[in-house]
Amino acid sequence: MTRIHDELFGELEYEKKFWRGEMTIKMFNVERKIWLSVDGHEDADFSNVQRDAFRNFVQSMNYIISEAEKEVYAYYNENVDEYREILEEELQENKIAPKIDFLTRLAELVKPTELIVRRVRKNGKRRLGLLCDVSWEMEDGLGIKIEDEVVEEVGYQDIVL
Template sequence: MKMNDAVFGELEFNGYDWIGYKNMEFFGTEVRVAVIVSGEDEEQFEAGQYGAYNFLIEKWDQLQQSILKAILDYYKQERYELGYEVEPNETYPLIETATQLLKQITLVGIFVPDNDLINLFDIGLTFDCTWDMENGLGICLKKGEVMQVGYQDVVL
């Protein structure tokens, strides 16, 4: 089943969620991201979903810096907890700057939860990352504030 939503664009229902694709700029690089909107096949989205998505798109240029800082903090903490400060590991190289970090991550998805999750977060972002190809990286945002950073499954 397919539909064309005025806000989310062309979407296809996969049995669980609605999925479409959008080109976005992330720190000067255009990437194609999956837009996943939680919802039933009745094609009716909630006002909160539109609001959260529109907020993300409108504030995207400003939000990128705080998102990148949160990822860098998370990465440094993960590296420390795994002991790679002492015993170097080529999978988890020393990354100290945003520029170094940008070479290791790729924005791949935007998840818009329904009202069941909207109290926890209103937008999820997923990234592929070189240090954990299997689990990737996920960020939960609420009104533009980073609430949680972890594996992709924190979002989905």
């Protein structure tokens, strides 16, 4: 495995078309260590857009995460009844997809696992994807699509993969 120390991204190891390292974020008032994955070739020639995307995220992390939390809360509340119907058992419903009144309750249900710094496309947007494991969707998880420091979409992880 190829390893590097990048001035911005830190210690990274090349694995399956991504450079992977670690970082810490605070989401739903819980600090967690997550994977940092930078989309790139083995030569580690990251674009300025990728660097700007990550640098801007780090500088505005509290604001961006706060907006992401609100969007996840809205997404959850829009879909929770559907998830509860699938489960059928009340005990399971209340554990896996409980009705919640406060955003902070999501800390028990949503666990961020990885921030992906995507390659630049023709539109030149700074693209990030925040992946989360969630209690109600074990297979597909949750993805938070961030473009130019704005939370654009919340849904299954495939929206950012």
